[in-house]
Amino acid sequence: MPAAELPQDNAAQPDCRTLANGLRVAMLSLPGAGKAAISVRVAAGSHDEPEAYPGLAHFLEHLVFLGSAGFAVDQGLMAFVQGCGGQVNASTQARHTDYFCEVPADRLGEALARLIDMLTKPLLAEDAQLREREVVHAEFLARAQDADMLVATALGQALPAGHRFAAFQAGNRQTLPVEDAAFQQALHGFHRRFYQAAQLSLVLVGPQSVEELFGLAQRVASALPSQARYTQALAAPLLPLRRQQLRMSLQAGEPSVQLGFALELPGRLAGAGLDQALDFLQLWIVSESAGGLLATLREAELCRGLQVRVLYRFADQTLLLMSFSHVDESVQSAAVIAAAVQDWLAFFTARADYAALVERYRAIQGWRLQSLGPLALARYWQDGLAGGGPSPLGLTDQGQAAVHELLAQLQEPRRSIRLVTGCTEVASWPTAGFALRMVAEAAVSAPQRDWTWQLPAGNPLLNDDPAPGAMLGHRAQLQWLPAPAAVPAQQGGGLGAFHGRCCFADGLPLIDLLRVAQADVRKLQADAAQLGVRLQLSGQGDSLELSLQGPANLLVGVLRLLWPRLLEPSLQALQQAEPGAAADDMPIRQLLRRLPEVFGGPVEEGPALSVSQLRAGYRQARVEGLGVGFSPAGQAALERMFVTLPIPLQSHAPAMPWAGRYWQDAALDCxxxxLLLFCPLVAADAATEAAWRLLAHLYQGAFFQRLRSDLQLGYAVFCGYRQVRAQRGILFAVQSPHASAKEILGHIEVFLQVQSQRLASLSEAAVAAAAAEQGRQLREQASSAADFAEQQWQLHLAGLPESHPAALHRALAQCTRHDLLQQHHALGQAQGGWRVLANSRAPDKRWMTPS
Structure with a gap:
């Protein structure tokens, strides 16, 4: 089958119906899937809340998780999903609020019952509101340092004064007066008006048949309160803009140029057609193709990266943002970039072969859908419902008309906003909510410049006859495993996954090798992502590690292009690898990316090696890899690229933990x-791991409740079982706006002490039930191609035998309360070592520095 041809099943659309109470339901059946997903959208968001109480809609999103008429907090959706190894979240946007979760397929009904009950019958107890307000305030403080949030707030200041996008919407301690009767009346009134059947849409995705999914929706959701659908008020006009040139100071991150566009399409184009057109244009704007907008600006050294996102979308209005990163902070540079964008838009409008691009877009959409799991599909089709119903792949006539209208409006000077961000200090800007340091500036024109643009080239991964992979002289140990039998054929005629690493000699500067690799695979990474293939690179110890997930027949093409770039990088990449970007993400996320530093300390910048020295190091590299779901032909094509070794992939003896307490200061400026606390297992045998997995399972909900809800340390609180490099163990993670790292650690230590009493009170039946649930989750992980590949690769990295999973299942079945207490004591005494990564120094001399 040529790569560009798509199995017809991948274009399958959900079955959409409406219940008698007005609830819109979409059902998508994925036979054989091990997981199921739910998405519920409430047609109301921050712009629908009373203006007197900014953040009320977001606050209500938090509150519904705090117990409902049918389920107490410890039996509610959050605890239920965490307990069965699923995922759950929610999001409040300008004109809608989404709730979504993914659970084992056989738990779909229980999850839906909890979700519907919490949305329609929340307790909204005032004491719980007071506690949760502190969590929302902690989130507000964290978001006040988030570059994306501040950029959106700044652009709002350019819109007309009456537009709600310019208003504060997140909520904090001051805007949510829980104690006031008027606020309570507004909160309950908002809930009654919007959290009812006619205002909701439900998407169910799972292995059940469409009729079974519809029957489930009828049984659970038919009792929803029903009243007339509330017509959301139209937004104030986006034009005329108050300001079009702004400069903002940010504490962290590289300088950027932000180009906003206030777009208003005619009503006939404002539905699904506009959504299609926005997605279509974003695809070509961010293309890494030679001669495209990004490649040309990067070659001219005007920027390094480009992202496009929709900041606001409702009815006929859209606020589109193009973000150019790593730029010169000058006004002149921003003017040149803005002029280049306009020149490219004019070129694309005049020269694009729309028929060919629409066909390529249809194929790209199909591959994207093929790669999505149940939760991502549920969210994708929820957006389709919002646009009036699912649309076929490609562009409809309405979508094509919307593309031309968008291109025309993007070129209208009156619709553009130019924002430059950097470290230059400027005065405070008067605004409610998030504090800005910003000034308005006079517009600057760019000198005339001739650009040589090219239309986006075709994705090389869709070539019918791709070029053969280069022959490499490197040694490789490759292992191939079939996809689990439970992987649904409809999801890809084989979804696959691959994990591998390039192992280098000691002494080579891994940080430089990673930069070279990132520079040389950037285009390939973008081509892969365009088709739904996830390609990630990281540096671990003395090796570059990679992981891929997506349709297996695409993964072969990605790897054939990837290996030469990793092992024989171009001279340009060796000479011009860019330094890493300054981090502007949340501190807890920065720490999670750097967690391997707890074993060995941070990667230090060493003396730069010459190109000849680097090339000599590459020639000595060897490859290890494990693939799941690849065809025999694909396996053979990849093996022919290497001097493959006859012995299978070998695992080394399990790494033993180091006792003691180690503290690594990440030196983040935030x-x-x-703080992250990682506690490795005291031994690598299956019995020890079984007990620690059960401990993590039992800690998880209690840890979240104690540190987030009771102590209100912050909204970023997590506990779970993890593997870091070769070590397995339990990870505790907390970010707090007011507690120090020392205080956070103290709360974790107290939590562990209290758990001794809780564990001692458990019955053997409760332990057996928890063990059975852990066993079920492990079996479920082995039923997904991506999860199975991850499981097998982690076994290899940990040096564990193939027999370990079976031994682990037996050990879980035999685990007792005595075993849990014994291992809990070992954890509390740091017998396997405690490893802390934090953004502060060690609190006392008990802590050593990793070596």
């Missing part, structure tokens, strides 16, 4: 405290 305003909040963040």
């Amino acid at each position: 305003g909040e405290s963040a």
Whole structure:
């Protein structure tokens, strides 16, 4: 089958119906899937809340998780999903609020019952509101340092004064007066008006048949309160803009140029057609193709990266943002970039072969859908419902008309906003909510410049006859495993996954090798992402590690292009690898990316090696890899690229933990405290791991409740079982706006002490039930191609035998309360070592520095 041809099943659309109470339901059946997903959208968001109480809609999103008429907090959706190894979240946008979760397929009904009950019958107890307000305030403080949030707030200041996008919407301690009767009346009134059947849409995705999914929706959701659908008020006009040139100071991150566009399409184009057109244009704007907008600006050294996102979308209005990163902070540079964008838009409008691009877009959409799991599909089709119903792949006539209208409006000077961000200090800007340091500036024109643009080239991964992979002289140990039998054929005629690493000699500067690799695979990474293939690179110890997930027949093409770039990088990449970007993400996320530093300390910048020295190091590299779901032909094509070794992939003896307490200061420049505590297993045998997995399972909900809800340390609180390099163990993670790292650690230590009493009170039946649930989750992980590949690769990295999973299942079945207490004591005494990564120094001399 040529790569560009798509199995017809991948274009399958959900079955959409409406219940008698007005609830819109979409059902998508994925036979054989091990997981199921739910998405519920409430047609109301921050712009629908009373203006007197900014953040009320977001606050209500938090509150519904705090117990409902049918389920107490410890039996509610959050605890239920965490307990069965699923995922759950929610999001409040300008004109809608989404709730979504993914659970084992056989738990779909229980999850839906909890979700519907919490949305329609929340307790909204005032004491719980007071506690949760502190969590929302902690989130507000964290978001006040988030570059994306501040950029959106700044652009709002350019819109007309009456537009709600310019208003504060997140909520904090001051805007949510829980104690006031008027606020309570507004909160309950908002809930009654919008959290009812006619205002909701439900998407169910799972292995059940469409009729079974519809029957489930009828049984659970038919009792929803029903009243007339509330017509959301139209937004104030986006034009005329108050300001079109702004400069903002940011504490962290590289300088950027932000180009906003205030777009208003005619009503006939404002539905699904506009959504299609926005997605279509974003695809070509961010293309890494030679001669495209990004490649040309990067070659001219005007920027390094480009992202496009929709900041606001409702009815006929859209606020589109193009973000150019790593730029010169000058006004002149921003003017040149803005002029280049306009020149490219004019070129694309005049020269694009729309028929060919629409066909390529249809194929790209199909591959994207093929790669999505149940939760991502549920969210994708929820957006389709919002646009009036699912649309076929490609562009409809309405979508094509919307593309031309968008291109025309993007070129209208009156619709553009130019924002430059950097470290230059400027005065405070008067605004409610998030504090800005910003000034308005006079517009600057760019000198005339001739650009040589090219239309986006075709994705090389869709070539019918791709070029053969280069022959490499490197040694490789490759292992191939079939996809689990439970992987649904409809999801890809084989979804696959691959994990591998390039192992280098000691002494080579891994940080430089990673930069070279990132520079040389950037285009390939973008081509892969365009088709739904996830390609990630990281540096671990003395090796570059990679992981891929997506349709297996695409993964072969990605790897054939990837290996030469990793092992024989171009001279340009060796000479021009760019330094890493300054981090502007949340502190806790920065720490999670750097967690391997707890074993060995941070990667230090060493003396630069010459190109000849680097090339000599590459020639000595060897490859290890494990693939799942690849065809025999694909396996053979990849093996022919290497001097493959006859012995299978070998695992080394399990790494033993180091006892003691180790503290690594990540030296992050941020305003909040963040801390990760990783506690490795005291031994690598299956019995020890079984007990620690059960401990993590039992800690998880209690840890979240104690540190987030009771102590209100912050909204970023997590506990779970993890593997870091070769070590397995339990990870505790907390970010707090007011507690120091020392105080966070103290709360974790107290939590562990209290758990001794809780564990001692458990019955053997409760332990057996928890063990059975852990066994079920492990079996479920082995039923997904991506999860199975991850499981097998982690076994290899940990040096564990193939027999370990079976031994682990037996050990879980035999685990007792005595075993849990014994291992809990070992954890509390740091017998396997405690490893802390935090954004502060060690609190006392008990802590050593990793070596």
